[in-house]
Amino acid sequence: MKTKIVFLLFFVVIGIAATAFRTSNDWLFVVPRGWQKPAYNFQQNPLHKQKIELGRALFYDPLLSKNGMVSCASCHSQYSAFTHGDHALSHGIHDSIGTRNAPALMNLAWQRVFMRDGAINHLDMQALAPISNPAEMGESITHVVAKMQATILYPRLFAAAFGDSVITGERTLKAIAQFMLILVSSNAxxxxxxxxxxxxxxxxxxxxxxxxxxxxxxxxxxxxxxxxxxxxxxxxxxxxxxxxxxxxxxxxxxxxxxxxxxxxxxxxxxxxxxxxxxxxxxxxxxxxxxxxxxxxxxxxxxxxxxxxxxxxxxxxxxxxxxxxxxxxxxxxxxxxxxxxxxxxxxxxxxx
Amino acid sequence: MNCRAVFGQQSPVNASTIRLSIIPTFGAKSIVIRDSAFQAKDARNTQIDMLKFYISRIQFLHKGAVVLEEAQSFHLIDAAREVSFHLAVQNKRGVRFDAVRFHLGIDSATSVFGAMGGDLDPTRGMYWTWQSGYINFKCEGKSNACTARNNEFQFHLGGYKQPFDCLQTLTFPISVSDTITIQFDVERFLSKIDMAKHHHFMSPSADAVRLSAQAAESFRIVH
CATH class of the missing domain: 1.10.760.10 (Cytochrome c-like domain)
Incomplete structure (x- = not known):
């Protein structure tokens, strides 16, 4: 009898834990009432608070650029709806001027292709474009990973997000995608x-x-x-x-x-x-x-x-x-x- | 979607393992790029600085029917990493086969999947950044036949959407064997390119499709 109760308790605890985890993920991203299902496949990159926080750190860190001067946020600032406020064309490293206006970032989970011309086919891969563009960050994802491995900060943030401190391109891109996914504007x-x-x-x-x-x-x-x-x-x-x-x-x-x-x-x-x-x-x-x-x-x-x-x-x-x-x-x-x-x-x- | 064969590691080989080797060569000579580029002793003084390509969806056939297919089958063959030449496919059921089939490149479904790891991680340098998609095949070097600056050529072949889908499917009949060696002859590939006219391809195009077919024709089975 005692064993049965312990067993039951065990399953109840597991059940509560599983529900809490799911609820916590649901809480991280809520589909506004009346909106369609997102295009992004969350099952391939389940939201996690620490992954979002890692993505947020990456979004604001100029380490992603070749000379450590430009971050994603340089051209996508929150107070200007994640655009480059007051700039027709954005400037990247070494004051390079690009050819397009930085687009607003919001509700990206419902978008299937990215950039003004749709050249990018998945939100995960979007960050590669500004990281590599010589007029933006002028860097490579390979070198970004190497630079992060040499820091004290990132092995710690990756461990918190992914369970171990291994830094890869895949993990980096998925974390940035998670931060971009939670940028939902639905309360105007x-x-x-x-x-x-x-x-x-x-x-x-x-x-x-x-x-x-x-x-x-x-x-x-x-x-x-x-x-x-x-x-x-x-x-x-x-x-x-x-x-x-x-x-x-x-x-x-x-x-x-x-x-x-x-x-x-x-x-x-x-x-x-x-x-x-x-x-x-x-x-x-x-x-x-x-x-x-x-x-x-x-x-x-x-x-x-x-x-x-x-x-x-x-x-x-x-x-x-x-x-x-x-x-x-x-x-x-x-x-x-x-x-x-x-x-x-x-x-x-x-x- | 991680690769079974992790980059830089070799799967253990046992009785139920098929060993498939993809060897880059220049003519009959094996190419290995270590600290310096591969230097051919040909009339064009050809130098190979980089040679990398994806082999994917490896299947084994018997009388035209697929009897064995590798799961998560994505392999980056890199002339600078000998360990990448040797693949091991598990054949637990010990099926008999008379042909091997694989893709040169990455299929369209995988190309739109999002970020992936292992050999498909963008840090491998085989993913375009300005326009999404894997680079199926990269060959860079120098040749006296090339009229570009410093005689340098760069052929980056890829594209997963029509009309510039560059994916190639190769099939080789084999006598039943658990050890298969296939060569990619870069001399044969380059010999078909008029480098006075073409020194670099860097994006999906009709030329990239044509050269991808030429790359596919430059594979041959040794045994």
Whole structure:
């Protein structure tokens, strides 16, 4: 009898422990109500608090760059919706200037391909691109691993995350992916209205109607992107000559197409467009109302929704802007779990 | 998805193990790159600085049917690491076979899987960074026939999406044996490239597909 009770107790304890672990993982990433299932396969990289913390350390550590000066956060700062605030094009090591505007980072678990042209096929592999780009971090993942092995900090963080202190490229990339996965923005005023916890002002409501009429085909709710590649009629910058998705597929039908960006937190993600050519929201709206009026901006890949200019009065633009500002999620922009890890002292990289 | 054969280690060989060796050669001469590059004594004064390629999905066939397939079958053959030439496939059921089949390169499903370890870890230097995908085959060196700066050539072949899918499938008939040796003759591969016109391929393209087929044709079974 006693043995049976001990056995039962054993299974109860194991059961509670297993549930707690699952609950704890569920807590680390919550699918907002009404949102679809994420594209990311969490079973291949189950979230773990210490792995996320490792990924967070890696995100903020300039050790990832060749000269120890540039971190992921240098071009993706939290307060500007993880973009490079106020920079049309970002600067990497040795003041090198890149060719594209740093995209906002949020809700990446629902995204299947990454970068403005979709060149990266998996969130795990995304970090390799900025680490290796000579105009960004100019480093190699192989050397990053070697540098981390020579620190006191990282063997400890890897051991806490993975159970032993072995540092590999796979573990490094998966940890960075875990940090990026938890960057979920779903608590803007818009979301509160959707959940019937708040109401739009009259101006915001009018703006929402205009948004649904003119913008939502591409900037589809709830992500405010359809995760597609579109040509929105921007003339080619003659100094960069960026043809977007064409560079990846070599398909002429993809010429001048770029990933449709999310509009969440757009108040803080300026400047706008793939090359950051527009500094302010009115510039963006003016582009969409003038598009196609000049033949030089028309190309055969121009989105069909934009073949004729969008008609918006001055008042409409003000209303639409009021709605766009309801996409600001201050809980996301100032979430301490996403900010610089103040409990960690980064060591100077030994090159 | 870790590889069964961990990079730098050799699996134990026993009676139920098939030994499969993939040996890089220049003509008949084995290539080993240690502290310095491999120097061929040919008319073009060819030098091989790097030669690495993936062998994957190793299968054994009998009368055209697959009778044995290695699990987690991804192997990076690196001319700079002799230990990587020798693979061991477990044949616990002792099945008979008359052919071996494998891929040169990494298949599309694996290419979109995300971060992986072992020989597929990006620290192996066989993963493109500006555009996702494994580099199936890397050959770098010098040749007097090459008109590029310092006579240097770089052939990085890869691409998993149509129309530039570079994956190659090779099949060799074999007399029943537990020891199989296959050579990759880099001289044969390079002899098909007009290096006055082509010195480097670094991205998925029609040329990369063509050269991948040429690389596949440069394998031969020895016994």
């Amino acid at each position: 005023k818009y979301d509160s209205v959707t959940r019937k916890q708040a109401v739009f002002s009259e101006q915001e409501r009018k703006g929402y109607v205009l948004f649904k009429k003119h913008c939502s085909t591409c900037h589809t709710e709830p992500f405010f992107t359809n995760h597609q590649f579109m040509n929105n009629g921007l003339p080619v910058d003659s100094t960069i000559r960026d043809l977007g998705r064409f560079g990846v597929t070599q398909n002429p039908d993809d010429s001048l197409k770029f990933a449709v960006p999310t509009l969440r937190n757009i108040e803080f993600s300026y400047p706008y467009m793939h090359d950051g050519r527009f500094k302010r929201l009115p510039d963006v709206l003016n582009h969409y109302t003038a598009i196609g009026l000049q033949n030089r901006t028309k190309s055969h890949t121009l989105a069909k929704e934009l073949q004729t200019p969008i008609a918006l009065s001055s008042n409409d633009k003000v209303d639409l802007t009021a709605f766009l500002l309801t996409l600001t999620d201050r809980g996301f922009l100032f979430n301490p779990a996403f900010s610089f890890p103040r409990n960690i002292v980064f060591e100077t990289a030994k090159d």
